[in-house]
Amino acid sequence: MKSTKETQPTISFWFRLSDILRISARQALRQYKLYLGVIAAIAFGTAGVIIILTMGEEVKNNLNNDLTLLGGATIIKAQFSDPLTAEEMSTRRQWFHEETVEAVRGVTGVADAGLMTRVVAHTVMETRTIQVVVLGVDQHFWNVNQLIPIAGELYGPQANEDRALVCVLGEELAQDIFGRTDVVGERLPINQSMYEVVGMLGGDAAKGLTKFAFIPLNTSLQRLSVQPSKIYIRSATWDDVDIIAETLPQVIREAQSVERLELDVSWDALEQVKRIVWWVELFVYFSVAATLVLGGYGILNGVMNAVSSRTREIGLKKAMGAEDMDILMQFLTEATCLSILSAVFGVAFGRLGVELACYMLGTRPPEDLFFISSGMSLVFSLVLGVGAGFYPSLKASRMELVSAIRYE
Secondary structure: OOOHHHHHHHHHHHHHHHHHHHHHHHHHHHOHHHHHHHHHHHHHHHHHHHHHHHHHHHHHHHHHHOHHHHOOOOEEEEEEOOOOOHHHHOOOOOOOOHHHHHHHHOOOOEEEEEEEEEEEEEEEEOOEEEEEEEEEEOHHHHHHHOOOOOEEOOOOHHHHHOOOOEEEEEHHHHHHHHOOOOOOOOEEEEOOEEEEEEEEEOOHHHOOOOOOEEEEHHHHHHHOOOOOOEEEEEEOOHHHHHHHHHHHHHHHHHHOOOOOEEEEEOHHHHHHHHHHHHHHHHHHHHHHHHHHHHHHHHHHHHHHHHHHHOHHHHHHHHHOOOOHHHHHHHHHHHHHHHHHHHHHHHHHHHHHHHHHHHHHHOOOOOHHHHHHHHHHHHHHHHHHHHHHHHHHHHHHHOOOHHHHHHOO
């Protein structure tokens, strides 16, 4: 067992530490009105850091899913070019196999992929014969392009499996054929087969697709005798586009021939998106950093003023036996308490911000992210308080006893 003489210094240390913490916290709370700006700056800066670290990946995923905003920058189109020379025409025409698209879906970074057929057919309405570009697609095509109908519904996997005679029309094509766009439920003849119109595409989301008719992929294979000519691939994020475009030819080569294979990637749109996001991220991080720096400067300035206004108090404490380290620890602890208190408010505001972002985005990140980011913010605030309060605390501890007591 430890002797009484050995335990006394330890007990004395903890008593002194508890006294310093109690007095410093009380002093910081008494002068909270002087530090409202500092508390607000650190609190909102801390909340910003927590929200960015917690929701950053979720926001990025939602931006990647919003293909209207990205202009299709995360979509890659793979197709076989038509033979142009006599030598190319002598080779067998290429098309994509189901095994190929399954292999593509297994590539890391691919969110979804779907086959598409394309054929020019005709429809007869009263006395008119109208040419119609018919695209055979399944539910993966809707997912890849994030399409939603403006009327009716988009057929699903069951219609594709059953080779159903249903179709979805673009609003421009519906206007050309029927003279109106409210055509859900109408019947449309395409190459001697009668299709029921079940949905309508239009608006900005379907830009470039409103002049086509869409039928189930398996229906087009059976009724129109056309093979899949294109694969639409959506990357999970814009960072995956480069990797997918590089590995795609090899993946397809393992499933079939890649002769005359072409990849269509919107590199310009992708670079523009990355550039915009980079500037937005820079602005956000700069704003948060500036807010925290201002908070640190506020702590420095506030503690300096406290030292100046309490010079006589410092002298009296030294006269009563307080050591330089006691004075330093008191003011340093006050600065740290102020910083930690602000960070606690910041964690609370950050939680509110995360909940609001989750509600707006309709998603929720792992709860561990919030606790990790909160812990990092508290540690940073502790370092900020110590760093900003060290110089004025050191200045207070080095005051001469006689000069401090005589200070008016």
